[in-house]
Amino acid sequence: MQKLKPLIVALDVKNDDLALKYVDGLRHHVDIFKVGPYLFMRYGMRIIRRIQWRKKKIFLDLKFHDIPNTVESAVKAAADLGVYAVSVHLACGRP
Template sequence: MTNAVTASPVLVALDVANLSELDALLDNLQPSQCRLKVGKELYTRFGPEILNKIQARGFEVFLDLKFHDIPNTVAAAVRVAAELGVWMVNVHASGGEKMMRAAREALNEFGDRAPLLIAVTVLTSMSDSELPTLGLTASTAEEQVLLLATLAKKSGMDGVVCSAREAAMLREQLGPDFLLVTPGIRPANSAADDQTRIVTPVDAMALGSSYLVIGRPITRSENPQTALAAINKDLGIA
């Protein structure tokens, strides 16, 4: 099946534990209304075949494995992701410029078929008080995000993962074309779960986000497609 092209910025995080849950979720979502994010748990449990299963349904996939290793290893992993046909893949910006440039160069051979390549800055579950415990000198998460996002752009990344609370600052500093993928998105009245730096979908887009990662508010709702449609409606997307 040919992947659908969607105008929605929503990336649904597939936080499911087994194939029956996944099948039920895929049956309740439409590829014209969202893209899907495959993370470490799902990929580790089922391997690359899970990507084929999802893509066969017409969905574009963000492979969220956050590669962080020596440059050659990360370049090889990113190349494999491209061969698997994913729409977007990510690395950790804290892996440094050499690692990110190696990942970028690994995708050159794919031309227009190359996935978008983005870098993780600071996890949205982290607070300012945790930075010193990692030996980081930045006084705030926002300061650390700007440092890593600037390095990511210099290293050839298409964008970064960041909190929507940093989106306006990054948009101003790094320009209109740099992609900002924002987890920690929760519709109004949703539970915060394990995210500490959260924003609603409408506010996130207004702040400059390019794509919104939304998991449990959609996947754990009684009707995932209805929950997704309500978010898209709020965003002005039919």
């Protein structure tokens, strides 16, 4: 299998069927897909697992921004989900 280019496609769509249509249609060209707040809040673990079943990586773009301990816990929880990357705002916590 050829190595795919380091490209991330944002799944900023209104439903999981359309998101998965993009994942399936781009499967030979893209290895990482971004799941943002809307898709995750609407479909939760279901969308994460359905993308993972397709052997694709997930950038979970939930924009974690809170006190350091809370962000750390959220990142660890995301890692437990098996996601490839998360977004973190580093302006919170210490001055």
